[in-house]
Amino acid sequence: MRLLTHNMLSSNIKGVINGFPLRIEVEKVVEKPVDFNPDFLKNMFSKIEWKPLVDASRTMGYAELPEEADASMLDSHDFLQRFHHALLELHLEEGALICPETNRRFPVNKGIPNMLLHEDEV
Amino acid sequence: MWYLCVFYHRLLDYRKTEVESLAELFGENGDHKGKKLEWKLPLHHHPDSPFHFVDLSSDDIARSIANRSILVKGMYELWGQGSDYEELEESIRNFPEERKFPYLQPGSSFKISVESFGKAISFQEQNERIQGLAYIPFKGQVNLKSPDHKFCLLETADYGLNNGLPPIAQRRIFFGREVGGADRKLIPTYQLKSRTYLGPTAMDAEMAFLMANQALATSGKLVFDPFVGTGSILVGAAHFGAMTMGADIDIRVVRDGRGPDCNVWSNFKQYGLPPPIALLRADNNLPPWRPGLKEIFDAIICDPPYGVRAGGRKSGGRKLLKGIVAPYTVPDDKRTDHIPSTASYSLVECVHDLLDLAAKMLVMGGRLVFFYPMLREEDCVFNQFPEHPCFTLISSSEQILSSRYSRVLLTMVKRSSYTEEIAEAARLKHEEFRENHLKWLEDGNLHSAVFSPSVNRQLGVAGNGNVSKDPKPKYRGKYV
Numbered sequence A: 001m002r003l004l005t006h007n008m009l010s011s012n013i014k015g016v017i018n019g020f021p022l023r024i025e026v027e028k029v030v031e032k033p034v035d036f037n038p039d040f041l042k043n044m045f046s047k048i049e050w051k052p053l054v055d056a057s058r059t060m061g062y063a064e065l066p067e068e069a070d071a072s073m074l075d076s077h078d079f080l081q082r083f084h085h086a087l088l089e090l091h092l093e094e095g096a097l098i099c100p101e102t103n104r105r106f107p108v109n110k111g112i113p114n115m116l117l118h119e120d121e122v
Numbered sequence B: 001m002w003y004l005c006v007f008y009h010r011l012l013d014y015r016k017t018e019v020e021s022l023a024e025l026f027g028e029n030g031d032h033k034g035k036k037l038e039w040k041l042p043l044h045h046h047p048d049s050p051f052h053f054v055d056l057s058s059d060d061i062a063r064s065i066a067n068r069s070i071l072v073k074g075m076y077e078l079w080g081q082g083s084d085y086e087e088l089e090e091s092i093r094n095f096p097e098e099r100k101f102p103y104l105q106p107g108s109s110f111k112i113s114v115e116s117f118g119k120a121i122s123f124q125e126q127n128e129r130i131q132g133l134a135y136i137p138f139k140g141q142v143n144l145k146s147p148d149h150k151f152c153l154l155e156t157a158d159y160g161l162n163n164g165l166p167p168i169a170q171r172r173i174f175f176g177r178e179v180g181g182a183d184r185k186l187i188p189t190y191q192l193k194s195r196t197y198l199g200p201t202a203m204d205a206e207m208a209f210l211m212a213n214q215a216l217a218t219s220g221k222l223v224f225d226p227f228v229g230t231g232s233i234l235v236g237a238a239h240f241g242a243m244t245m246g247a248d249i250d251i252r253v254v255r256d257g258r259g260p261d262c263n264v265w266s267n268f269k270q271y272g273l274p275p276p277i278a279l280l281r282a283d284n285n286l287p288p289w290r291p292g293l294k295e296i297f298d299a300i301i302c303d304p305p306y307g308v309r310a311g312g313r314k315s316g317g318r319k320l321l322k323g324i325v326a327p328y329t330v331p332d333d334k335r336t337d338h339i340p341s342t343a344s345y346s347l348v349e350c351v352h353d354l355l356d357l358a359a360k361m362l363v364m365g366g367r368l369v370f371f372y373p374m375l376r377e378e379d380c381v382f383n384q385f386p387e388h389p390c391f392t393l394i395s396s397s398e399q400i401l402s403s404r405y406s407r408v409l410l411t412m413v414k415r416s417s418y419t420e421e422i423a424e425a426a427r428l429k430h431e432e433f434r435e436n437h438l439k440w441l442e443d444g445n446l447h448s449a450v451f452s453p454s455v456n457r458q459l460g461v462a463g464n465g466n467v468s469k470d471p472k473p474k475y476r477g478k479y480v
Helices: A003-008 A038-045 A050-059 A071-075 A077-089 B012-025 B059-068 B085-094 B097-103 B123-131 B186-190 B205-214 B232-239 B251-256 B264-269 B347-361 B420-441 B445-451 B455-462
Strands: A023-031 A090-098 A105-109 B002-007 B051-055 B072-082 B109-117 B149-156 B173-181 B222-225 B243-248 B278-281 B297-302 B312-315 B342-345 B362-375 B391-400 B405-414
Touching: A003 A050, A003 A077, A003 A090, A003 B278, A023 A050, A038 A071, A038 A077, A038 B222, A050 A077, A071 A077, A077 A090, B002 B173, B012 B059, B012 B072, B012 B205, B012 B391, B012 B405, B059 B072, B059 B173, B072 B085, B072 B097, B072 B149, B085 B173, B109 B123, B186 B205, B186 B232, B205 B232, B205 B297, B205 B362, B205 B405, B222 B232, B232 B243, B232 B264, B232 B297, B243 B251, B251 B278, B297 B347, B312 B347, B347 B362, B347 B391, B347 B405, B347 B420, B362 B445, B405 B445
Parallel strands: B109 B149, B222 B243, B222 B297, B243 B278, B297 B362
Antiparallel strands: A023 A090, A090 A105, B002 B051, B002 B072, B072 B173, B149 B173, B312 B342, B362 B405, B391 B405
């Protein structure tokens, strides 16, 4: 699971109001290279919640993202590289996503988050 | 400018829509996006003929379309046409010199090929026909391997039935300069039989590419498949450079596959494609996207489970334990490794969720491309396509799967943004749609319509001897 995915997901258990961002429980992080595509990053930037991305990348052991970011920074190649690395190359191979409200654990195995709810959660 | 567009004689319903989509992708019509291309048919030709004329603004666009297309055999600048070789000669002689001149220069190389539709032309006849073009003042060198300019002489037969098409009243001969041609080598490269990880409903490569073309998949775009399965549809989009993302409710399919080198990831690795940037297990009925997230996907491409070969599942199955009547609750000590049961998910509900998801998550102008089943028996009044107020249907292409049913590839464009009012309007529209379709699309009905013995047909034969007319000609779809 890349942090782009983490930035898109929330806990959708019935009754949960603040299901985002999910806390990350790290067991194993791997780096998987992805082709650098500035257009894609620029497209994604406006859709990303920045703070959760910064926090998530710290949890995964990468602390090179600035606390605050705005669209003017997209002109900087250095910024784009960091953004690219955090968003697409850090990969949670084993671990879990934890619902911030109920502490329900959504396991991540072989890089695939299992977001399916139990019968009594829908 | 008019170009002669020659198609492969396959998937007849998909051909023009593919060219129209690619024209938009490559910027034809500039700001007038969505303006339909203009088409013309050659004299006496049937709409299902492989020969069409299409109006495009430049050679570059025609070339880009032809090179990326799956169903265009070639795009040609027409130099002449006629019903016999005398007419052809006159027509070529009348084609403006200044248009011919740049391609006949000394120092350039060229090649002429001869193609025919509906008959085979022997090698000797081909040579004779090429010799017959001596009145064109070619000054360059012949080069069969990598010529600068390619020319093509195309002929249609003038006898009887023509690959099942209605008879051609008069034969037609075309001569033109090739502007671009399709890369059909893609299809053998990606064909399913060479793919390591397959499921029972894996999408064949040709169709996956067509879907990616309908979705305008290209570099820098994000394409999502909510029923990803073995990833067969995303392979097409990834080939054209799009970033891909997929979800499926069956975790065994997306996570485990059939082993370490036989899973969704390996299907991309096999072709040297970048793997999906995300695969997850999620339910299309209760998608886990965060509430504020919208307009993130450029396209959604999928083949929803319609209950013929695979049925849909959603979360929230109710396990009925002995003696318990109340809704099932998972005991606390069993939560960690609990495997939730799933409930069946009808096509109506599935399509509703898909449209709702697409309305929220697609960017403006983004495309939703998906298959929808259709019954072919009688004048089925239930064959109406799902609608949504955010979307405009821009094409529907039928592929016949059996005498009973076919599937239609629907391409919709998002034209208005998602609001509460629209969601409500969509709900009402869906209710109406659901009423109309309940009979056919509720659990099992489509399945039984496809698999049950045909009563109607036998009655037709035994009764008044009037076998129900096949609404679609036989040569379409997979019979081609």
